Amino acid sequence: MSDVVIAGVGQIPVGEHWDVSLRSQAVRAVLAAIKDAGGLKPQAMYIGNLLAPTVSHQSNLGALLPDWSNLTGIEGITVEAAGASGGGAFRLGYLAVASGFVDTAVVVGVEKITDVVGPELERAIAESTDYDYELAQGLTLTAQAGLVMQLYLHQYKPPREAFAAFPMLAHENAVGNPFAMYRKPISQKAYDSAPMVSEPVNLMDMAPYADGAAAVVLTRRDLVPDSVSHPLVKVSGSSVASDTLALHDRSDPLAFDAARLSVEGACRQAGILPQDVDFFELTDAFSIYAVLSLEAAGFAPRGEGWKLGLDGTLRRDGKLPILTMGGFKARGNPLGAAGVYQIVEAALQLRGEAGSNQIPNARRALVQNLGGPASTAVAHVLERVNG
Amino acid sequence: MENPRHWRIRKQRYALVGEVCPHCEVKIFPPRDVCPNCGGEAKTQFAFSGKGTVFSFTVMNDAPAGYEKNLPYAVALVKLEEGPIVTAQLTDLGDQPVEIGMPVEMVTRRIRDDGDEKGIIVYGYKFRPAFASQH
Numbered sequence: 001m002s003d004v005v006i007a008g009v010g011q012i013p014v015g016e017h018w019d020v021s022l023r024s025q026a027v028r029a030v031l032a033a034i035k036d037a038g039g040l041k042p043q044a045m046y047i048g049n050l051l052a053p054t055v056s057h058q059s060n061l062g063a064l065l066p067d068w069s070n071l072t073g074i075e076g077i078t079v080e081a082a083g084a085s086g087g088g089a090f091r092l093g094y095l096a097v098a099s100g101f102v103d104t105a106v107v108v109g110v111e112k113i114t115d116v117v118g119p120e121l122e123r124a125i126a127e128s129t130d131y132d133y134e135l136a137q138g139l140t141l142t143a144q145a146g147l148v149m150q151l152y153l154h155q156y157k158p159p160r161e162a163f164a165a166f167p168m169l170a171h172e173n174a175v176g177n178p179f180a181m182y183r184k185p186i187s188q189k190a191y192d193s194a195p196m197v198s199e200p201v202n203l204m205d206m207a208p209y210a211d212g213a214a215a216v217v218l219t220r221r222d223l224v225p226d227s228v229s230h231p232l233v234k235v236s237g238s239s240v241a242s243d244t245l246a247l248h249d250r251s252d253p254l255a256f257d258a259a260r261l262s263v264e265g266a267c268r269q270a271g272i273l274p275q276d277v278d279f280f281e282l283t284d285a286f287s288i289y290a291v292l293s294l295e296a297a298g299f300a301p302r303g304e305g306w307k308l309g310l311d312g313t314l315r316r317d318g319k320l321p322i323l324t325m326g327g328f329k330a331r332g333n334p335l336g337a338a339g340v341y342q343i344v345e346a347a348l349q350l351r352g353e354a355g356s357n358q359i360p361n362a363r364r365a366l367v368q369n370l371g372g373p374a375s376t377a378v379a380h381v382l383e384r385v386n387g
Numbered sequence: 388m389e390n391p392r393h394w395r396i397r398k399q400r401y402a403l404v405g406e407v408c409p410h411c412e413v414k415i416f417p418p419r420d421v422c423p424n425c426g427g428e429a430k431t432q433f434a435f436s437g438k439g440t441v442f443s444f445t446v447m448n449d450a451p452a453g454y455e456k457n458l459p460y461a462v463a464l465v466k467l468e469e470g471p472i473v474t475a476q477l478t479d480l481g482d483q484p485v486e487i488g489m490p491v492e493m494v495t496r497r498i499r500d501d502g503d504e505k506g507i508i509v510y511g512y513k514f515r516p517a518f519a520s521q522h
Contacts, residue, residue, distance in 0.1 A: 119455055120452045122449060138450055138457065201445070253464075
């Protein structure tokens with residue numbers, strides 16, 4: 001089997017795009033990715049999206065988006081896996097090309113949150129929890145994170161202020177990312193005085209929901225046009241795992257088992273260990289989830305993931321850089337698109353095109369996209385193709 | 388919330404009715420078709436005592452539509468005496484700070500309303516500090 005490679009990437013800035021529609025956001029990212037891939041024409045489009053049916057009252061994006069991208073006739077399917085929809089769509093694109101049934105696929109993650117505001121948006125997003133037994137009690141994704149963080153603080157007694165390291169790192173790295181929503185550093189003081197959203201989760205512990213669209217073109221290595229001059233990135237490991245949807249159905253809510261299983265699966269396929277990667281794009285939708293992801297992937301013992309934020313390990317010049325382009329916290333969290341942004345950002349690093357954020361000699365990345373409190377976890381290993 | 392859906396899960400919501408697995412005897416809430424412990428078929432109803440302890444909790448300052456009137460409110464993971472954990476709002480707290488390990492008991496309360504749109508007021512379980520039952 002020929003390598004499955006990322007031949008092109010495209011993204012629009014993450015933010016509040018009041019004047020741009022769901023479909024226009026997606027089309028812009030798709031066209032940018034196809035152009036970057038030397039004009040390769042896809043035979044399939046896989047779409048990551050969470051909210052279109054509720055917030056924009058629009059389903060069947062699998063027909064709409066190929067249509068508006070001037071690709072009418074191709075295969076088009078939407079993947080929904082809450083915050084992991086983008087990673088899930090990428091997984092589907094990978095499977096399609098790896099199987100040989102599809103030569104070239106475009107994967108697009110798109111989210112349009114600004115079609116509604118306030119409590120209606122909170123409810124639409126919270127419908128990705130267990131509707132009958134979690135949302136029915138007034139729970140939101142942020143409240144789930146609050147429950148998890150409270151338990152963590154109780155069980156392991158880390159200093160509360162240590163969690164500041166994660167949003168501070170994200171904001172520091174977003175400064176150099178022109179597609180990020182918040183390109184300003186934040187201070188420990190700003191963190192400590194941030195208003196409480198869902199105790200103990202404060203405003204700086206949660207990534208802001210935002211509009212966005214990102215796309216990649218996947219193909220077989222031998223099909224990449226000669227006109228493509230940038231380095232190629234191959235997908236060497238791909239894995240998805242699920243856990244209980246409802247947090248209360250887990251005997252150990254701090255374990256993030258699906259996060260662990262997806263990393264193990266992707267690394268096994270790639271023939272590497274997690275510590276063999278040059279950086280780790282994880283899901284910091286909430287700072288506590290960044291900590292639990294580090295622990296689940298085996299980078300820290302249980303209860304000690306927060307310590308990695310304090311000693312420089314996770315910075316761009318550290319041993320295990322994370323959130324290298326700003327993460328969810330400072331790039332912004334366009335839910336169903338976020339997983340594709342992660343892939344685009346990792347690909348730019350591996351291509352050596354990450355500008356002032358470039359990690360020297362970045363050759364291999366681990367990318368993990370979580371839906372909810374790791375109810376779904378998607379992990380990919382990406383590697384720069386030699387030569 | 389839509390009428391058929393509310394009607395369908397009323398026993399769970401009003402009376403904390405779950406199941407006991409006929410194969411491994413594990414108590415299950417909410418009821419499922421398959422026992423999460425042994426994988427056997429589970430159909431035998433079981434009414435929980437409603438007694439438990441706070442396993443974790445959060446205090447929410449932003450609510451989804453339909454819940455804004457309660458703000459700010461506390462939601463907990465409550466570990467029931469019989470084993471399962473449920474997500475539920477805490478109520479009747481007064482000035483008492485919530486703590487992990489705090490004993491609580493189930494009460495029936497209004498949990499949301501759909502305003503003028505559908506006019507349904509949904510009642511269901513919440514949990515209050517266990518000592519409150521003495522009053």
